[in-house]
Amino acid sequence: MKKISKLIISLALIGGLYGCEKTTDPLAEGTGNSDGDSDGDSDGDSDGDSDGDSDGDSDGDSDGGTGQGCNGVDFLFVIDNSGSMADEQKNLISSFPGFTSAIMDTMNLDGFNGFHVMVVDTDGWPTERKAYVENPKPSKDDCTDEQCCIDFCKTSEISVAFSQCIVKGTSSRYCYEVLEDAGLEWEIACDDMLGAGHVGYNAQKDCALPDGKRYIDSETADVSDLFECTASVGVTGSGMERSMEAMTRSFIELSEPGGCNEGFIRDDAILVVVFITDEANGGMEKSRGDYTTWKKDLITAKNGNEKAIVVLGIFGDNDLEDGICQKWNPDTGTGATKAPRYRDFLDYMDKEQTHYCSVCLPNYNDCFLEAVSKIDLSCEEFLVE
Numbered sequence: 001m002k003k004i005s006k007l008i009i010s011l012a013l014i015g016g017l018y019g020c021e022k023t024t025d026p027l028a029e030g031t032g033n034s035d036g037d038s039d040g041d042s043d044g045d046s047d048g049d050s051d052g053d054s055d056g057d058s059d060g061d062s063d064g065g066t067g068q069g070c071n072g073v074d075f076l077f078v079i080d081n082s083g084s085m086a087d088e089q090k091n092l093i094s095s096f097p098g099f100t101s102a103i104m105d106t107m108n109l110d111g112f113n114g115f116h117v118m119v120v121d122t123d124g125w126p127t128e129r130k131a132y133v134e135n136p137k138p139s140k141d142d143c144t145d146e147q148c149c150i151d152f153c154k155t156s157e158i159s160v161a162f163s164q165c166i167v168k169g170t171s172s173r174y175c176y177e178v179l180e181d182a183g184l185e186w187e188i189a190c191d192d193m194l195g196a197g198h199v200g201y202n203a204q205k206d207c208a209l210p211d212g213k214r215y216i217d218s219e220t221a222d223v224s225d226l227f228e229c230t231a232s233v234g235v236t237g238s239g240m241e242r243s244m245e246a247m248t249r250s251f252i253e254l255s256e257p258g259g260c261n262e263g264f265i266r267d268d269a270i271l272v273v274v275f276i277t278d279e280a281n282g283g284m285e286k287s288r289g290d291y292t293t294w295k296k297d298l299i300t301a302k303n304g305n306e307k308a309i310v311v312l313g314i315f316g317d318n319d320l321e322d323g324i325c326q327k328w329n330p331d332t333g334t335g336a337t338k339a340p341r342y343r344d345f346l347d348y349m350d351k352e353q354t355h356y357c358s359v360c361l362p363n364y365n366d367c368f369l370e371a372v373s374k375i376d377l378s379c380e381e382f383l384v385e
Helices: 004-015 086-106 146-155 175-183 225-231 241-249 291-301 339-350 365-381
Strands: 074-081 113-120 140-143 162-167 269-276 309-315 355-360
Touching: 074 241, 086 225, 113 225, 113 241, 113 269, 140 146, 146 162, 146 175, 146 309, 146 355, 162 175, 241 269, 241 339, 269 365, 291 309, 291 339, 309 339, 309 365, 339 355, 355 365
Parallel strands: 074 113, 074 269, 140 162, 269 309, 309 355
Antiparallel strands: none
16 A cells, blocks of 8 residues: 555545455466466566555555655645635544544555645734734833834844834834834744744644644644644634735745754645635735745745645635635625636646636535545655665
């Protein structure tokens, strides 16, 4: 059994698809061997080798190639956390338990190094996010001079993007403004950074990921217990969704040594990206680049190995003749918008490595099930160097 094949079996059960067992006579007369065919070997196929498949090579798969199989899978979930995503997030999270259970079922296979699972949202500091914080951190409001605020902001343990200081008799200011006005440098915390792994709702709920990582490692943690927490990204993010920029930043800039997501990308694992949004990747959307640069960034992240990538997109289908999404209604926050840039992105990639589902589906179980065969193929064809 190949490294990811148990994932297919598990998700097939989730979707209610049960196969029938087929029996054959292993001792067919006149073959001269014990496998029931006529090729002179004992593996049960008819290709003349003994690897158990029928492709004529000796690597044990059925693609005729030389893939050795991936040693792991790195799952990246890019989830829209704008105000209209409450129902979609509930739908997504409710569809995840079976998927994550299937992931856990595969991690004990020999030679398989498990799964990395990271969630990023589509929102990032500085210009949009601060206005959407529901419960701002306490601010220092007893300063009588500017130096008091500077000292507070330099030593505050809370993020400069959320903490505030008030000099009596003046208006409150965010700490990043205090430090900038004083000519002092400061850094954006990972919790506020676009593309950083999500570890708690608006940096207020700690999901307690082991080892201080911003992703779940199935070798050291129970994915099923932690995924719901990290996937609960909330709906207080900016309406200027930057899904594709969050995706590329997460594994290009932030996965480098010293970055927020260091260690997430592994050379011997395939990368599976799942993104979900009800908004178009255009108009107000501010992601840098286009579908050509996004694909290039994906390939760069996998050291030029285009076959080590699978992308599942869940977004609006209003532009399709058979689409099921209603037109976006800004007054009620229902429906979805057309998403031509997302569709262009998926169409620009190999169709065997992408899958699309409507964000307006009643549930996403079948959506994941339909994508598993492409994940399986990518893993089976992966050549470990």
